[in-house]
Amino acid sequence: MSEIIRHDTTARSSKIVEHGNTVYLSGQVGxxxxxxxxQTKEILNKIDTCLESVGSDKSKILQAVIWLSDMKYFAELNEVWNAWVPEGHAPARACGEAKLARAELSVEIIITAAK
Incomplete structure (x- = not known):
C-alpha cells in the first residue's frame, strides 16, 4: 500500500496530498x-508552485475542477487558463458556478496531477 504524504496540514485540510504517483491540491484561491x-493568474502561479514542490508540473495535471462565483466570468477565466495550459496537455476539466467561501472570491481551482 502506498504511503500518504500530507503537506501544509492544518486541523481542517492539507494544501497538498501525495498518494503513490498522484498529487491532490486543495482548492486554490486568489x-x-x-x-x-x-485571481486566476495568482491561482495558476500557486498551482505551479505547489506542483513543483512535489516534483510535478502543469503538464502532468490529470483533472481540474473550477468553481466560479458567476458563470459570466467563464470567458475571462478561459482566456487566462488557455494561455497557461501547455499545448497538448489539457487535463480533464469541469467548470461550474458555486457560492465560494468569501463573497470577494470569484475563482477556486482544485487540481489532481501525476508526479
Whole structure:
C-alpha cells in the first residue's frame, strides 16, 4: 500500500496530498477583490508552485475542477487558463458556478496531477 504524504496540514485540510504517483491540491484561491483575470493568474502561479514542490508540473495535471462565483466570468477565466495550459496537455476539466467561501472570491481551482 502506498504511503500518504500530507503537506501544509492544518486541523481542517492539507494544501497538498501525495498518494503513490498522484498529487491532490486543495482548492486554490486568489486575492479577494482582485479581478477574475488577476485571481486566476495568482491561482495558476500557486498551482505551479505547489506542483513543483512535489516534483510535478502543469503538464502532468490529470483533472481540474473550477468553481466560479458567476458563470459570466467563464470567458475571462478561459482566456487566462488557455494561455497557461501547455499545448497538448489539457487535463480533464469541469467548470461550474458555486457560492465560494468569501463573497470577494470569484475563482477556486482544485487540481489532481501525476508526479
Amino acid at each position: 486575492t479577494a477583490g482582485e479581478s477574475v483575470t488577476e
